[in-house]
Amino acid sequence: MTDPMLLNRELETALLGLNKVATRRIYKESGLTPTGFAEMVFMPVLDSIGDKWEKGEVALSQVYVSGRICESLLNELLPAEGSDLKITPPMAVAVLEDSHLLGKRILCSVLRAGGYQFTDFGQQHLESLVTRVHSENIRILLVSTLMLSSALRVKELRRRLDTAGLKVKLIVGGAPFRFDASLWKEVGADATSPTASGAISIIQRLIREVEDENL
Ligand code: B12
Incomplete structure (x- = not known):
């Protein structure tokens, strides 16, 4: 190399x-x-x-x-599709109120390569994101943001999900979370990773937590 x-x-x-x-x-x-x-x-x-x-x-x-x-x-x-998809609790990926899409693109490839089934919600406003999480019964949501203002919107997203009684594990990522190591906690997320590939071990842990909650 x-x-x-x-x-x-x-x-x-x-x-x-x-x-x-x-x-x-x-x-x-x-x-x-x-x-x-x-x-x-x-x-x-x-x-x-x-x-x-x-x-x-x-x-x-x-x-x-x-x-x-x-x-x-x-x-x-990057591969468009993976094979041997694992059965997981409903999972989705979104970019929240932001036009920076490369991080999500990498994240989707890593998840597909890992064989995870998920829905790519693309770019979303807060309202539409909460609606889709609700209607599609999403249990694990991965959110990418690059603008600090968008990263701070995750706090409102968490509040809205909680108010609606939706039990969603929230994983956040993107530059603001790489630059401020405690921001994910401040906005009420459950986890973060500085890289897309780091999301895999987090997802494995959160899937176990969701399955335990379902027992
Ligand atoms: C390329 C770029 C653009 C491109 C975007 C092209 C595209 N299709 O995405 C264009 C030119 C369109 C653009 C526009 C703007 N940009 Co811009 N842009 C960048 C730049 C240089 C790189 C971003 C990038 O793609 N990085 C590469 C990817 C791979 O990195 P990443 O997204 O961080 O993803 C990695 C990890 O974070 C992680 N990850 C990402 N998401 C997730 C999610 C989860 C769940 C997990 C686990 C991990 C994870 O995985 C990836 C690696 O594996 C950044 C600089 C920076 N430091 O980020 C500025 C930056 C983000 N932009 C900035 C700004 C200000 C703007 C504009 C407002 C400029 C303007 N005046 O118009 C607009 C706003 C657009 C909007 N409304 O959203 C600022 C934001 C400042 C702030 N404090 O909020 C930055 C930080 C530049 C700077 N230093 O000031 N931009």
Whole structure:
């Protein structure tokens, strides 16, 4: 495997140069799996590009195209469907009041690769999300947010689910939860993970908890 620091520098140059061909070549030469590349290379490089945008060092158009290049490469590389689906309590994935979709894309691939059955609710507003959780009897909900304002909306989501008497295990993730390690507790979630692949062990634990509650 290429030196990770070098890999990240090369990828950042390729993305800011809006060079998709170089991005694909860097992936191929990295020797990493698609999920490994997404978590170890795309994520830190996009964090760095986000920081540079905040400091006014890169244009929003560069952030936008970088995101689009990563998205299109991930769509090519990540599996669309898994096999041997496990029977689990009803589970769903959603992006809450946010347009940042790459984290959810990776999360869905990891869950499919792990053989988990779930519904992808896509982008949701709080109201519609509560309605779908209710009507589809969801017991485990994975929520991705990238804007801090959206992450804070999870607190209201928790309140609304509790008020409606819905027993839902809530797993949250996305940049605000990576940057503030206690935010998930503050918004009333049951768990978080800094990576999509970290969600698997959490889900296994929460499935056992839901099954115990059903006894
Ligand atoms: C690419 C990007 C965009 C793209 C999004 C393209 C797309 N289709 O997704 C575009 C250009 C559209 C965009 C727009 C905006 N963006 Co933007 N964007 C980013 C950037 C650079 C990267 C995000 C990303 O895709 N990262 C890669 C993915 C893979 O990482 P991830 O989502 O964190 O997911 C990983 C983990 O967190 C985890 N995970 C994610 N979800 C979940 C869920 C669960 C349950 C679990 C367990 C794990 C998990 O798994 C993944 C890895 O395995 C971030 C910088 C950053 N630090 O995040 C800014 C950032 C998120 N954007 C920001 C802003 C401000 C905006 C805009 C408001 C800009 C504007 N003025 O218009 C708009 C708002 C859009 C909206 N309404 O939602 C800010 C948010 C600041 C804040 N405090 O809220 C950031 C942090 C940049 C910054 N440093 O200021 N953006």
